[in-house]
Amino acid sequence: MIPVNEPLLGNEELANVTDCVQSGWISSAGNYIEQFEREWANQCGVKHGIAVCNGTAALQIGMESLSLKPGDEVIMPSFTIISCALAVIKAGAIPVLVDSDPRTWCMDVSQIESHLSPRTKAIMPVHIYGHPVDMDRVLATARQYNLFVFEDAAEVHGAEYLSNRDSGNPIWRRCGGMGDLAAFSFYANKLITTGEGGMLVTNNDEIANRARSLRNLCFQPPRRFYHMELGYNFRMTNIQAAIGVAQLRRLKQIVARKREIAKRYTDRLSKLAWLELPQEEPWAKSVFWIYGLIIRDDINMDAEQLAAKLTKAGIETRPFFLGMHEQPALHQLGLFINKDSRLPVCERLARRGLYVPAGMGIKDEQIDQVCSVLEQITYEL
Ligand SMILES: Cc1ncc(COP(=O)(O)O)c(C=O)c1O
Structure with missing residues (x-):
């Protein structure tokens, strides 16, 4: 794994x-x-x-x-x-x-x-x-x-x-x-x-x-x-x-490596039209703490289903956050129980987003392996 x-x-x-x-x-x-x-x-x-x-x-x-x-x-x-x-x-x-x-x-x-x-x-x-x-x-x-x-x-x-x-x-x-x-x-x-x-x-x-x-x-x-x-x-x-x-002492190198990992993923995955990849605004220097993927809305697969496929291929993932307005523990306090107050972007991220391996210990070959599996999944869509 x-x-x-x-x-x-x-x-x-x-x-x-x-x-x-x-x-x-x-x-x-x-x-x-x-x-x-x-x-x-x-x-x-x-x-x-x-x-x-x-x-x-x-x-x-x-x-x-x-x-x-x-x-x-x-x-x-x-x-x-x-x-x-x-x-x-x-x-x-x-x-x-x-x-x-x-x-x-x-x-x-x-x-x-x-x-x-x-x-x-x-x-x-x-x-x-x-x-x-x-x-x-x-x-x-x-x-x-x-x-x-x-x-x-x-x-x-x-x-x-x-x-x-x-x-x-x-x-x-x-x-x-x-x-x-x-x-x-x-x-x-x-x-x-x-x-x-x-x-x-x-x-x-x-x-x-x-x-x-x-x-x-x-x-x-x-x-x-x-x-x-x-x-x-x-x-x-x-x-x-x-x-x-x-x-x-190694912060600079760590940031550089995280950016390198993200670039390696982006270079290879940007041709997969079914995925949205992490962006970096011109006013930002992101450190790409994780490498997140969003499955486009017209694809008949959610993040949970993609995670299952990746797990089967030996790749661990994590789901994106689930918004605070969808948390039972907060509903129990009487917070965010108004059903009209939906937050569509947040809800979409929670359902269609996950992240793939991108920690400091990852090797380039492992990134390539994750990309190969995602490319393979393209043919199953
Ligand atoms: C945005 C954000 N805030 C706070 C925390 C809480 O940090 P900790 O897990 O060290 O309590 C986390 C943990 O991942 C986080 O992602």
């Missing part, structure tokens, strides 16, 4: 982990944590990095740091992972969903304004599958209505966005460095991995202090075991950070 993703770990990761074991610094105290936080924040171009145990935790402490009130609203895409909605709800607020852009699969930024209300407090753009959200409109709306922008950058390590295109002075900016705060995941399938892990980044001192406190059970500096509010144990270990430090 060709796995959908395999991490690639090297000698430097091993040396750093060995260092942790030999020195005994294996908990959430240790030099690698601070180093990883500093270097990660630096590569995003922001001041603070707060390392946590996973990306969901980063979203959660970030959202809680915004001190939202019950009934406050956060505008976000439906097409994302449950972690985003969960963070909004756990912070006491209500997710308000917009549909996706059919080309980038990210939130359709032209729909944000029509979803604003007097209760809107934040926008959460989620950069999907390696491609940046068109951020200028998000940032302009946020400025105009005094809203927080909380980027979910879990899937876009190293991706860039061409900002200020209308001003005649465009500038490339890193995903995760454009909003008030941003969350990253370092799960094993991400470009940079620590096995499990996450990071919140921000330029805002107040948000950073609050997030640091929430990460660590809200211990009060003057008196240990005295708590003014309830937090979490979301700490990252020094061992995880040690792996992250080593991985980060």
